Amino acid sequence: MAKKFGRRAFIITGSIFGGGLAVGVGGLTYVNRKLKQFPEFGTPDGHTLNAFVHIQKNSRVTMAIARAEMGQGVSTALPQLIAEELEVDMSQIDVIHPQIASPYANIGGLPDLERDPYNEKFNLQAKIIGFLPLLFTGGSTSVPDAYTHLRVMGASAREMLIQAAAKKWEIATSDCYAENGHVVNKNSQEKVAYGELAEAAIAEKPPKRPPLKPRSEFKIVGKPVDRLDVPAKVDGTAEFGIDARPEGLLFAAMKHSPVIGAKITGVKNKEEVLGMPGVKKVVQIEEGVAVVADNTWRAKNAALKLELDYDPQGNETLSTEGIKTEFAAAFAKEPTLTAEEEGDVMASLETAARVVEAKYEVPYLAHACMEPMNCTVLYNKDAGTAEVWVGHQAPSIAVWRVNDALDIKAEDVTLNMKYLGGGFGRRGEPDIVSKAARVAKEMPGTPVQLVWTREEDMQNDYYRPLVLSNFKGGLDASGKATAWHNHMSLQSVAIDSFGRAFPSLVPKPEDDIGSAEGAMHLPYDFGTRKVDISLLENPVRLGFWRSVGSSQHAYFTESFLDELAAAAGEDGYTFRRELLVKAPRFKAVLDRAAEMSNWSQPLEEGRGRGIALHMSFGSIVAEVVEIILVNETDIKLDKVYCAVDCGLYVNPQIIEAQMQSAIVYGLSAALYGEMTIKDGKFKQSNFPNYQMVKLAQMPHIEVGIMENEEQPGGVGEPGLPPIAPALCNAIYDVTGKRIRSLPLKNHGFKFV
Amino acid sequence: MELSINGKKIQVEVEKTMPLLWVLRDELNMTGTKFGCGISACGACTVHIDGKAQRSCIYPVAAAEGKEVTTIEGIKQGETFSAVQQAWIKHQVPQCGYCQSGMIMAVESLLAENPSPTQEEIGQSISNICRCGTYQRIKEAISTAIDSLQPEETIETVNP
Numbered sequence: 001m002a003k004k005f006g007r008r009a010f011i012i013t014g015s016i017f018g019g020g021l022a023v024g025v026g027g028l029t030y031v032n033r034k035l036k037q038f039p040e041f042g043t044p045d046g047h048t049l050n051a052f053v054h055i056q057k058n059s060r061v062t063m064a065i066a067r068a069e070m071g072q073g074v075s076t077a078l079p080q081l082i083a084e085e086l087e088v089d090m091s092q093i094d095v096i097h098p099q100i101a102s103p104y105a106n107i108g109g110l111p112d113l114e115r116d117p118y119n120e121k122f123n124l125q126a127k128i129i130g131f132l133p134l135l136f137t138g139g140s141t142s143v144p145d146a147y148t149h150l151r152v153m154g155a156s157a158r159e160m161l162i163q164a165a166a167k168k169w170e171i172a173t174s175d176c177y178a179e180n181g182h183v184v185n186k187n188s189q190e191k192v193a194y195g196e197l198a199e200a201a202i203a204e205k206p207p208k209r210p211p212l213k214p215r216s217e218f219k220i221v222g223k224p225v226d227r228l229d230v231p232a233k234v235d236g237t238a239e240f241g242i243d244a245r246p247e248g249l250l251f252a253a254m255k256h257s258p259v260i261g262a263k264i265t266g267v268k269n270k271e272e273v274l275g276m277p278g279v280k281k282v283v284q285i286e287e288g289v290a291v292v293a294d295n296t297w298r299a300k301n302a303a304l305k306l307e308l309d310y311d312p313q314g315n316e317t318l319s320t321e322g323i324k325t326e327f328a329a330a331f332a333k334e335p336t337l338t339a340e341e342e343g344d345v346m347a348s349l350e351t352a353a354r355v356v357e358a359k360y361e362v363p364y365l366a367h368a369c370m371e372p373m374n375c376t377v378l379y380n381k382d383a384g385t386a387e388v389w390v391g392h393q394a395p396s397i398a399v400w401r402v403n404d405a406l407d408i409k410a411e412d413v414t415l416n417m418k419y420l421g422g423g424f425g426r427r428g429e430p431d432i433v434s435k436a437a438r439v440a441k442e443m444p445g446t447p448v449q450l451v452w453t454r455e456e457d458m459q460n461d462y463y464r465p466l467v468l469s470n471f472k473g474g475l476d477a478s479g480k481a482t483a484w485h486n487h488m489s490l491q492s493v494a495i496d497s498f499g500r501a502f503p504s505l506v507p508k509p510e511d512d513i514g515s516a517e518g519a520m521h522l523p524y525d526f527g528t529r530k531v532d533i534s535l536l537e538n539p540v541r542l543g544f545w546r547s548v549g550s551s552q553h554a555y556f557t558e559s560f561l562d563e564l565a566a567a568a569g570e571d572g573y574t575f576r577r578e579l580l581v582k583a584p585r586f587k588a589v590l591d592r593a594a595e596m597s598n599w600s601q602p603l604e605e606g607r608g609r610g611i612a613l614h615m616s617f618g619s620i621v622a623e624v625v626e627i628i629l630v631n632e633t634d635i636k637l638d639k640v641y642c643a644v645d646c647g648l649y650v651n652p653q654i655i656e657a658q659m660q661s662a663i664v665y666g667l668s669a670a671l672y673g674e675m676t677i678k679d680g681k682f683k684q685s686n687f688p689n690y691q692m693v694k695l696a697q698m699p700h701i702e703v704g705i706m707e708n709e710e711q712p713g714g715v716g717e718p719g720l721p722p723i724a725p726a727l728c729n730a731i732y733d734v735t736g737k738r739i740r741s742l743p744l745k746n747h748g749f750k751f752v
Numbered sequence: 753m754e755l756s757i758n759g760k761k762i763q764v765e766v767e768k769t770m771p772l773l774w775v776l777r778d779e780l781n782m783t784g785t786k787f788g789c790g791i792s793a794c795g796a797c798t799v800h801i802d803g804k805a806q807r808s809c810i811y812p813v814a815a816a817e818g819k820e821v822t823t824i825e826g827i828k829q830g831e832t833f834s835a836v837q838q839a840w841i842k843h844q845v846p847q848c849g850y851c852q853s854g855m856i857m858a859v860e861s862l863l864a865e866n867p868s869p870t871q872e873e874i875g876q877s878i879s880n881i882c883r884c885g886t887y888q889r890i891k892e893a894i895s896t897a898i899d900s901l902q903p904e905e906t907i908e909t910v911n912p
Binding site: 071229245420423424653657688692696701 | 794880
């Protein structure tokens, strides 16, 4: 594994987190940096009013959206927030992706975030993220980060335009209002378009606290407006990273070490490969060897011919079975840490009328984004600059890797952010960027596009971890749950991933409660509970996979809860409901899903249904799955009812799409997903052996969104965690078979 | 060799075995057709050969000689989206959008051959992979496209 870290990142995070903050991040509040310290962007004939709003001469509005569009709809939802306050129609908006700058940092993932953007005591972490600056799209944070800030940006620009108009007419600002891209004079009903006011408006001071509309007056936020990116995505004009075509472009393909974590020591047949059609160069880096050619296909054919010498680093005997045995052995030892504890679980288990035990497990999973990993880099050696074309979830980290590879400064890297053909956490990792930069370094002056084949992509991922989880639950004589003990054995995603990106932020194993993300803070009133973690080290590289810890822990907890319900002789809905006495918000979501699915009505013979409830990324989702058992092995997924409480929301049609999306992503994993290792190598390599749900298997998904005024939660991920347990609970309902490991195909089931 | 792509004659000098996908993307810079798996498993690279859907990642360019190749760039008529594209917009199908060129090409071909396919026929024919899971809206959009493609006098008899 490459353990190269951005010097810049290391020095800054090292000094900040390691030994006191010595940099000037005080002074301006976060919102003021967005209003006053920002790069110019947009058209030359227009005017930039703040970090997000640029008014063109023709009155169209360019909005800077610094989050990656990977399908989740940020390039529509975030403009909606600005447009609502700016009083412009969505058809008047152009979206651009700005260069990396402080106002665009993402603080949406911070816990206990102070939501008042004017708060002078804005917490230190937010200031550091702003200073780095750390831009990323992940953790379902885009709307939570933007919900207030971007409305303030729209409102501030609107007030500056009103101030400019009032001066022009020599009337009070209170005699003006903004409407549909114009400022209107209340007295004369005279109108002036934003494009004519923008030049004067930039001289106006941003108002101290521009008034924000009450929710009751929203015309755009909370409405199912059409996505701005759809037309380009139906006629082939949308440009993804892989579509970058700078002048003089060459293409590169790569062969990685066949064994996980092995280091390349040489190429046996470099001359032979150099002689193949179209081949320009063979570049050896630590993790693999790239072939640069004049066409991706020629590069790929040449890369396939490479015969590599490598040092397997002792990993040549690694196997899934071996890893599972090692992880299982940890249950007999003291856990590394206790992530959560309430009351005396062991005493409660001893006095329980009934104790239920079960062992669960999930395998490694690859992300398998539709667009294989790729990155295009042009290194201008003489000028000491570089240009990068990529679709990436963490552009700051991507640029630090370019700095490392080319030994140039961050400000000398121009990053062209493209659409992402899927992200799901995979595109937060900068490995492809680092590798592309190291290849481009050997081709100065020529842009090189490194594209991995599907096989290289799947076998060189950062995987969702293999996890084992052992449960003990206690029931009293009346069938009420009184004890909940979960002991998990796994490798830490945080230690592995932060170890690559921010070594000074790596948690110590005994502090890594994040490994139990999704297994802690369950809303149920168990009386006593304990969540233990055994952490193990392992050479398999881990990464953030859509919904991260919740993707496996909700499967475990919501399946085991169903086992307790069955032991108590109750149905899954009623049993959960009775445990939600202290969690009315959860109860309301559970009730909504039950209501949508007509839970109280008995099913026809041959049908089964299951329910699951989980909170992740600030949003609560309950799902009911209804299946038809066609015969002993064939299952038809019939319906999924999904109730989501994501608090204040922006675009219900995008939320519906994201729930459907997360459900399908979770279904593919539950039905088919596993990456297995033998002799140090992954066995799965492409879609035929890493299968996906297709149109023919698609259940009908109905989505219901809860209405309330809670803080905005995430939307891209929370739909995923409940789907596997709801499905497995449905299988139990109709077959009596309890599924304690995934994928379902290994239990003999087929999905028709 | 000479190819006919979206109605235009184009000369290319490449190996006869080069898959059409890479001729389009890397030789002609027509990037609307996508690379997904390279083994005809996902459908992201779907184009039409004489009007019929073909996965271009395994289709040697020499086989396209003398035939009409249509790519996603050739579906729009001037500024007008096709009925399928309009249905895609109406139902807001795309998320990341990477598979959608191939999806639309597969559906265009299906409906040209069979203007009123059953759900089962749709399921069998459209085996493209979408990792964003847009299948439900794809199904809805196909229904809308089927309706809009019916000759007017038969609309009332269409079974959605």
